[in-house]
Amino acid sequence: VGVRTFARRIIPVVTALPGQPVDGQEVYYVADGTARIQWHLRYRAAASGWEYMGGGPLASIDAASVTRASSSFGDFSTPGPSVTAPLAGDYMVDWSVNLNNTASSPTFSFFVGIKSGSTDPADADCLLWTFTSAVTTGRDSENMGIMRRKVTVASASDVLKIVARGDTANSISVSLRWLAVTPLLVN
Amino acid sequence: MGTLSSRLIIPYVTALPANPYDGQEVYYGADASNGIIWHLRYNAAGSTYKWEFIGGSSLDTLVSAAATKGSGTTFAALSDSLPTITIPLAGDYRVKWAANGGNSANAPTYNMFVGIKNNATNPADSECLNFAFESRTTTSNRRDLVNNLGCAERVITVAAASDVLQMVCRKDASTPTVSMERRFMSARPIRVA
Numbered sequence: 001v002g003v004r005t006f007a008r009r010i011i012p013v014v015t016a017l018p019g020q021p022v023d024g025q026e027v028y029y030v031a032d033g034t035a036r037i038q039w040h041l042r043y044r045a046a047a048s049g050w051e052y053m054g055g056g057p058l059a060s061i062d063a064a065s066v067t068r069a070s071s072s073f074g075d076f077s078t079p080g081p082s083v084t085a086p087l088a089g090d091y092m093v094d095w096s097v098n099l100n101n102t103a104s105s106p107t108f109s110f111f112v113g114i115k116s117g118s119t120d121p122a123d124a125d126c127l128l129w130t131f132t133s134a135v136t137t138g139r140d141s142e143n144m145g146i147m148r149r150k151v152t153v154a155s156a157s158d159v160l161k162i163v164a165r166g167d168t169a170n171s172i173s174v175s176l177r178w179l180a181v182t183p184l185l186v187n
Numbered sequence: 188m189g190t191l192s193s194r195l196i197i198p199y200v201t202a203l204p205a206n207p208y209d210g211q212e213v214y215y216g217a218d219a220s221n222g223i224i225w226h227l228r229y230n231a232a233g234s235t236y237k238w239e240f241i242g243g244s245s246l247d248t249l250v251s252a253a254a255t256k257g258s259g260t261t262f263a264a265l266s267d268s269l270p271t272i273t274i275p276l277a278g279d280y281r282v283k284w285a286a287n288g289g290n291s292a293n294a295p296t297y298n299m300f301v302g303i304k305n306n307a308t309n310p311a312d313s314e315c316l317n318f319a320f321e322s323r324t325t326t327s328n329r330r331d332l333v334n335n336l337g338c339a340e341r342v343i344t345v346a347a348a349s350d351v352l353q354m355v356c357r358k359d360a361s362t363p364t365v366s367m368e369r370r371f372m373s374a375r376p377i378r379v380a
Contacts, residue, residue: 042199053241127336130289185221
């Protein structure tokens with residue numbers, strides 16, 4: 001009786017990256033065991049890091065209506081949403097909010113961006129709404145925005161979080177905040 | 188046996204193999220300097236583009252600064268000719284883009300279309316983000332719908348390697364000048380050759 005054998009490529013599932021990786025080594029990294037998010041990563045020595053080959057994003061959403069009334073970056077009345085990045089490195093972050101202006105004759109700008117660890121975003125890295133209505137009555141109501149950019153995480157376990165500021169201290173209401181985080185090159 | 192074992196290792200390549208076999212896999216360096224790698228698998232029974240995308244990151248670009256589109260109702264690049272993405276392989280791509288379109292006119296009543304030019308081919312209006320400015324007031328000093336943030340996604344077939352995808356814009360009225368900022372594009376392969 002003939003015996004047929006099959007060899008297959010085994011990629012280990014890990015919860016920590018190997019300490020001494022070799023060029024071309026691959027792992028399935030458990031980014032969030034509870035949510036069953038695994039990332040297929042491949043080490044490339046020339047890049048000095050693990051490059052993303054596939055897997056789901058870490059995501060967070062908060063539908064509640066919240067406010068922010070400050071000209072400096074900070075949390076909304078309920079902070080977040082946020083994602084804890086399990087590894088240092090570069091990530092692609094998508095985020096969105098639904099902004100609801102309630103002021104008549106609005107003449108202000110409002111910035112919504114991603115804070116990485118203790119580092120606030122630059123204005124240029126944020127979603128931007130510029131309200132310049134010249135009428136004395138009426139309201140600009142709701143606008144939904146989405147943005148996508150690379151964000152560097154300095155240390156494992158740093159938190160990525162949506163923060164906001166206005167260029168005045170007007171109270172701004174937003175809802176349906178979400179962000180999704182996918183690795184590019186991590187360590 | 189040597190053939191079998193060699194097939195257990197997926198090679199990292201910067202050009203697709205010239206004589207691929209069914210089921211062959213590669214890790215293709217789409218933009219190695221930014222860590223953008225595509226896991227591709229060859230499907231001999233596939234369409235024109237037989238390397239199918241299994242996983243990896245998209246090609247992305249973001250231009251935060253504002254640029255303008257002046258007079259004229261035909262598609263054209265914005266004043267800074269950005270953003271663009273050079274596509275490394277011919278094939279079908281899922282392209283996502285967004286822009287913050289700003290109206291500068293009082294009582295605006297026009298449409299602005301923002302789409303993706305595929306090498307030399309402009310998009311159709313129906314393939315674009317559409318910002319419809321429709322002022323409902325006769326007050327002359329009104330600037331409503333000043334800013335709109337939009338996002339769209341569609342499949343685009345890129346005919347040749349190194350073709351360029353570029354964000355372009357047109358209005359259905361010659362004036363006013365419009366501005367856009369926070370412009371990003373993202374291109375992820377579906378199948379390539």
